[in-house]
Amino acid sequence: MTARNGAPATRDIPEQRRVLAVLVLAQLLSGAGLAAGITVGALLAEEMLGSTGLAGVPSGLFTAGAALGAAGIGRLCRRWGRRPGLALGYATGALGSLGVVVAATSGSVPLLFLSLLVYGAGTATNLMARYAGADLASPARRGRAVSTVLFATTLGAVAGPNLVEITGELALSWGVPRLAGPFLLATAAFGAAAVVLAALLRPDPLRLAQALAQRPAMPAGPPAAGEERRPATGPYRRGVAGGTAVVLVGQLVMISVMTMTPVHMQAHGHDTGAAGLVIALHVGAMFLPSPLTGLLVDRLGRRWVAAACGPVLLAAGVLAATAPPHSVALLATALVLLGLGWNFGLVSGTAMVTDALPPERRAPVQGLVDVGIALAGAAGSLASGLVVMLGGYPALALAGGLLALTVVPQAVWAVPQSGKS
Numbered sequence: 139m140t141a142r143n144g145a146p147a148t149r150d151i152p153e154q155r156r157v158l159a160v161l162v163l164a165q166l167l168s169g170a171g172l173a174a175g176i177t178v179g180a181l182l183a184e185e186m187l188g189s190t191g192l193a194g195v196p197s198g199l200f201t202a203g204a205a206l207g208a209a210g211i212g213r214l215c216r217r218w219g220r221r222p223g224l225a226l227g228y229a230t231g232a233l234g235s236l237g238v239v240v241a242a243t244s245g246s247v248p249l250l251f252l253s254l255l256v257y258g259a260g261t262a263t264n265l266m267a268r269y270a271g272a273d274l275a276s277p278a279r280r281g282r283a284v285s286t287v288l289f290a291t292t293l294g295a296v297a298g299p300n301l302v303e304i305t306g307e308l309a310l311s312w313g314v315p316r317l318a319g320p321f322l323l324a325t326a327a328f329g330a331a332a333v334v335l336a337a338l339l340r341p342d343p344l345r346l347a348q349a350l351a352q353r354p355a356m357p358a359g360p361p362a363a364g365e366e367r368r369p370a371t372g373p374y375r376r377g378v379a380g381g382t383a384v385v386l387v388g389q390l391v392m393i394s395v396m397t398m399t400p401v402h403m404q405a406h407g408h409d410t411g412a413a414g415l416v417i418a419l420h421v422g423a424m425f426l427p428s429p430l431t432g433l434l435v436d437r438l439g440r441r442w443v444a445a446a447c448g449p450v451l452l453a454a455g456v457l458a459a460t461a462p463p464h465s466v467a468l469l470a471t472a473l474v475l476l477g478l479g480w481n482f483g484l485v486s487g488t489a490m491v492t493d494a495l496p497p498e499r500r501a502p503v504q505g506l507v508d509v510g511i512a513l514a515g516a517a518g519s520l521a522s523g524l525v526v527m528l529g530g531y532p533a534l535a536l537a538g539g540l541l542a543l544t545v546v547p548q549a550v551w552a553v554p555q556s557g558k559s
């Protein structure tokens with residue numbers, strides 16, 4: 139980001155404060171919708187399909203839907219700006235959530251699968267909102283801007299799993315299956331977030347960032363000073379490639395282990411309340427540390443925080459693999475580490491990618507990055523049930539932890555020498 143006079147910016151422009159405030163409000167609402175699928179999606183599928191081996195299908199479907207949503211939202215944002223793109227994404231997620239409720243009530247498996255695919259647009263939007271927080275942020279504060287948007291998801295995302303019992307009872311009183319209750323909450327949460335963004339996200343952060351980037355440039359002269367005016371070529375391609383690799387591996391490992399943890403717990407006698415508590419702690423660890431992570435990314439450097447996510451995810455995998463199935467405390471600790479490692483990778487990887495892109499190229503490339511994240515999550519979700527069926531939950535957790543170590547060389551290689559290292 140450059141200042142309005144063309145000098146490198148070290149502080150955020152005044153409009154950034156309003157943009158972050160609106161994004162925070164929308165994320166507070168949408169977090170509850172994000173938690174529905176990851177808390178009861180696998181359990182609902184297992185109940186309707188009668189097979190543990192297919193329990194990973196819902197997570198695979200809504201992460202595949204997130205891939206489609208990310209691609210569409212990225213294109214829409216490039217053409218019309220962040221406001222219509224994000225608002226439409228949340229509205230689509232609300233429609234999918236409502237479809238899951240109808241499918242569970244009618245017992246229609248095809249409608250369930252289709253609705254989970256559409257629901258994925260809401261989860262994609264929740265994640266893509268972090269880019270809107272970074273659009274107007276100065277390079278020196280970009281990590282903290284991303285982390286502010288992620289942190290705002292915490293309240294709803296943590297509250298959502300703990301409302302499984304309450305929303306289940308509400309669903310039963312309306313003649314809806316208990317496990318569809320969280321998707322009733324998701325319908326309202328995603329719908330409210332769509333209204334907030336459509337009405338209040340003004341100025342549009344991406345459109346304003348593009349306008350500000352163009353102002354200092356002279357037709358025959360060199361580009362204005364500042365990190366975002368550098369082309370995404372040479373070493374800056376490494377920022378896109380390396381940052382993408384870090385978030386892809388983190389998403390693959392996190393989704394795989396997280397998806398099967400409620401199924402693993404239920405198979406060993408734990409009820410949905412215990413599983414909801416573990417997932418709530420996990421989701422809290424995904425978002426709650428974001429302010430500290432953002433500060434570390436800006437102060438210590440992108441590469442070091444990205445590299446740290448590998449060992450943290452390994453520790454999560456080893457602990458999940460070795461924890462006694464009856465120990466809720468140890469499983470919860472493993473899932474907290476899993477969420478923390480994911481957070482390290484997402485915040486640092488997002489900063490790497492955004493550093494490497496000028497505003498006019500940002501939205502479509504960021505959309506493709508999130509397509510990759512969603513596809514990685516879909517692959518992990520679909521494979522997780524089969525791995526557990528063939529080798530058990532410990533094998534899945536340990537394999538994920540070992541895979542996470544591949545982010546270390548990617549992180550060290552990704553950041554160009556002229557960037558924040």
